[in-house]
Amino acid sequence: MLANLRQVFRYRALISSLVARELKARYRGSVLGFLWTFVNPLLLLGIYTFVFTVVLSGARAGTRPEPYALFLFCGILPWTWFQSSLLESCSVLVAGGNLIRKVLFPAEILPAVTVLTGLVNFCLGLLVFAGVAISYGRPVISGDLVWLPMIILVQLALTLGLSLLLSSLTVHFRDIRDLLGNLLTLWFWGTPILYTVAEVPERFRTVFALNPFTHLAVAYQEVLFFDGPFTGWRPLLVLGAFALLVLLLGYFVFDRLRDTLAEEV
Amino acid sequence: MHAVEVRDVHKIYRRYGRRKSFGTLKSALLSGGVLKNLRPDGVFQALDGVTLDVRQGSTLGIIGRNGSGKSSLLKLIAGIGKPSSGTIHVSGRVSALIELGAGFHPEISGRENVFINGMMLGLSKAEVARRFDEIVAFSELGDFIDEPVKTYSSGMYMRLGFAVAINVDPDVLLVDEVLAVGDEAFTHKCLEKFAEFRRRGKTIVLVTHTLDLITRLCDETLWLDDGRVRAHGDPKRVVDAYLTEVAGTENRTEPPAAQPPAASRAEAAQGSAGRWGSQEAIIEQVELLRDDGQPAHVFESGQPMRIRARVRAVRPLSDFVFGIGIFTADGVCCFGTNTQIEGRVPGEWSGEGTFAVDIDRLDLVAGAYKLDVAVHRQDGVPYDYHRLLYSFRVASPLKDTGIYRPRHRWTFDGGIGISDANRDAQP
Numbered sequence: 028m029l030a031n032l033r034q035v036f037r038y039r040a041l042i043s044s045l046v047a048r049e050l051k052a053r054y055r056g057s058v059l060g061f062l063w064t065f066v067n068p069l070l071l072l073g074i075y076t077f078v079f080t081v082v083l084s085g086a087r088a089g090t091r092p093e094p095y096a097l098f099l100f101c102g103i104l105p106w107t108w109f110q111s112s113l114l115e116s117c118s119v120l121v122a123g124g125n126l127i128r129k130v131l132f133p134a135e136i137l138p139a140v141t142v143l144t145g146l147v148n149f150c151l152g153l154l155v156f157a158g159v160a161i162s163y164g165r166p167v168i169s170g171d172l173v174w175l176p177m178i179i180l181v182q183l184a185l186t187l188g189l190s191l192l193l194s195s196l197t198v199h200f201r202d203i204r205d206l207l208g209n210l211l212t213l214w215f216w217g218t219p220i221l222y223t224v225a226e227v228p229e230r231f232r233t234v235f236a237l238n239p240f241t242h243l244a245v246a247y248q249e250v251l252f253f254d255g256p257f258t259g260w261r262p263l264l265v266l267g268a269f270a271l272l273v274l275l276l277g278y279f280v281f282d283r284l285r286d287t288l289a290e291e292v
Numbered sequence: 293m294h295a296v297e298v299r300d301v302h303k304i305y306r307r308y309g310r311r312k313s314f315g316t317l318k319s320a321l322l323s324g325g326v327l328k329n330l331r332p333d334g335v336f337q338a339l340d341g342v343t344l345d346v347r348q349g350s351t352l353g354i355i356g357r358n359g360s361g362k363s364s365l366l367k368l369i370a371g372i373g374k375p376s377s378g379t380i381h382v383s384g385r386v387s388a389l390i391e392l393g394a395g396f397h398p399e400i401s402g403r404e405n406v407f408i409n410g411m412m413l414g415l416s417k418a419e420v421a422r423r424f425d426e427i428v429a430f431s432e433l434g435d436f437i438d439e440p441v442k443t444y445s446s447g448m449y450m451r452l453g454f455a456v457a458i459n460v461d462p463d464v465l466l467v468d469e470v471l472a473v474g475d476e477a478f479t480h481k482c483l484e485k486f487a488e489f490r491r492r493g494k495t496i497v498l499v500t501h502t503l504d505l506i507t508r509l510c511d512e513t514l515w516l517d518d519g520r521v522r523a524h525g526d527p528k529r530v531v532d533a534y535l536t537e538v539a540g541t542e543n544r545t546e547p548p549a550a551q552p553p554a555a556s557r558a559e560a561a562q563g564s565a566g567r568w569g570s571q572e573a574i575i576e577q578v579e580l581l582r583d584d585g586q587p588a589h590v591f592e593s594g595q596p597m598r599i600r601a602r603v604r605a606v607r608p609l610s611d612f613v614f615g616i617g618i619f620t621a622d623g624v625c626c627f628g629t630n631t632q633i634e635g636r637v638p639g640e641w642s643g644e645g646t647f648a649v650d651i652d653r654l655d656l657v658a659g660a661y662k663l664d665v666a667v668h669r670q671d672g673v674p675y676d677y678h679r680l681l682y683s684f685r686v687a688s689p690l691k692d693t694g695i696y697r698p699r700h701r702w703t704f705d706g707g708i709g710i711s712d713a714n715r716d717a718q719p
Contacts, residue, residue: 130390131414
């Protein structure tokens with residue numbers, strides 16, 4: 028396993044070239060270029076903002092954080108990265124079957140490239156976020172920002188772990204992808220992205236605390252949206268440890284299934 | 293020194309059969325456990341105890357019917373997949389030409405694809421950059437290298453794929469039937485590249501259905517049948533044994549005499565000299581004669597030689613070709629020809645007969661030589677093939693080197709003073 032990890036490290040130039048290729052290939056020949064990546068989140072942003080501040084502006088309107096669109100943005104950006112990485116991981120090995128069957132090539136590079144491509148898009152999205160924040164007249168730079176790389180790293184480990192797990196399992200069970208699509212919808216609504224964690228009724232708090240993405244979303248919101256010092260570092264560290272475990276588990280499963288991949292894809 | 297060592301390798305593929313068509317998590321859960329579902333319904337033995345050594349610097353050809361395990365073996369040697377049991381050891385960098393341009397992305401330029409493909413094959417970015425010009429030159433793409441790969445013709449695509457793979461500069465090159473897809477010029481180019489590889493002492497393992505390529509390129513040939521090694525050794529002999537068998541399965545209605553005799557099969561598994569064929573026609577005697585008509589073993593360089601063979605058709609034949617081949621002691625073909633190459637059309641042949649080949653001047657340098665004599669069908673299936681069974685020596689007072697001694701003379705002009713010490717010795 029260590030030898031494999033070393034091999035992945037040896038291939039880092041290839042990984043970065045593949046990420047660059049993914050980005051280039053996706054946007055070549057399209058007019059809006061990389062902005063397409065944000066069309067869907069921006070659309071969601073518009074819809075949710077309209078629905079929750081105009082249509083459903085009932086009793087609870089006052090409890091919503093303001094400006095609501097910016098608050099939503101903090102949660103939707105990392106969620107988009109997470110969701111698209113996992114969904115694409117399910118098909119990346121099958122799509123790259125030619126490589127796995129015909130070239131000696133560590134297959135874990137493929138899901139890793141998917142997750143890292145998502146990371147690049149996420150970082151570009153942060154720039155868009157900064158632009159929107161400025162247009163709302165809110166400070167962009169704050170001391171909390173030092174935590175941002177840490178939060179991103181935790182999310183990276185968690186996403187990569189799940190990605191490895193899902194990509195190798197999907198080769199054997201193709202319907203994981205459909206299952207995952209629905210699971211992710213459930214997961215999205217069960218995560219404080221559209222609402223703050225404070226709005227969640229007391230009796231559901233434990234359930235929410237068990238959702239790893241709750242802590243990520245809250246961390247992003249605290250660092251990027253709310254004023255004041257970042258207080259959520261303790262759950263973030265616990266989540267970091269958990270993410271590492273997930274990464275190890277994902278890699279372990281991937282490694283065990285490695286030899287079957289070339290036969291099954 | 294062996295570049296590739298394969299020891300008792302078995303490869304078992306699992307078959308999932310019926311369930312695979314409905315192979316979903318749901319059915320796995322319903323039918324009792326995901327883990328149980330990961331277990332196969334049956335197995336397919338692709339390789340069954342293959343043992344094999346490939347000497348460093350030699351070229352091995354692998355032949356066999358479709359599904360005989362050729363590609364499986366190649367993939368295992370390449371490290372794509374592991375053997376179910378047994379060991380494989382390869383020394384040095386391996387490059388596998390299994391599918392050209394696997395992993396090219398259609399949307400980005402040839403240039404970027406070269407870098408990514410090169411890195412996939414194990415080069416660093418700097419190494420690709422260093423070889424880049426050579427790769428582009430070989431692929432003959434010119435300015436197209438900056439166009440997206442999707443705009444390439446299939447020939448351009450393959451040339452680029454081949455150029456990258458070959459420039460990885462492997463110690464062991466594995467080739468799976470890639471030459472079958474290119475046009476004449478491309479194939480020729482690839483063969484030249486292989487020849488260069490061989491000169492540089494690299495090892496090549498070649499899987500192909502082009503049997504002609506096997507006899508031209510390979511030092512040794514492996515015949516796989518049903519995952520087992522059927523024969524291993526001299527290319528010509530293994531290819532002929534294979535052809536005989538293929539012809540045998542094609543014409544199952546023929547009398548048993550058409551089957552290769554058991555002796556030749558056993559022979560096929562060892563040694564490089566031998567005799568094989570269906571024995572529908574038999575070469576009964578071969579003689580080498582001097583110009584005075586006497587059988588001889590030693591011939592003077594530059595003197596005539598007559599190869600005379602007495603042959604017999606066991607049944608009347610209308611499809612037959614006579615051929616000879618002269619080889620050096622280390623197996624380099626000096627000359628080979630047959631009646632088909634020289635435009636002789638077979639008529640009817642029954643019973644005894646003789647044929648002879650008269651060589652007016654045996655312009656070979658001194659040394660030991662071996663002779664093939666054969667009679668076979670026009671499609672190459674042998675009736676009786678005598679492989680390196682006859683030998684002769686060429687004697688010469690001169691110690692010149694090489695194989696062929698063309699008639700030649702020296703002339704000197706101007707201020708060069710030079711005299712001939714053995715004027716009489718020059719034939």
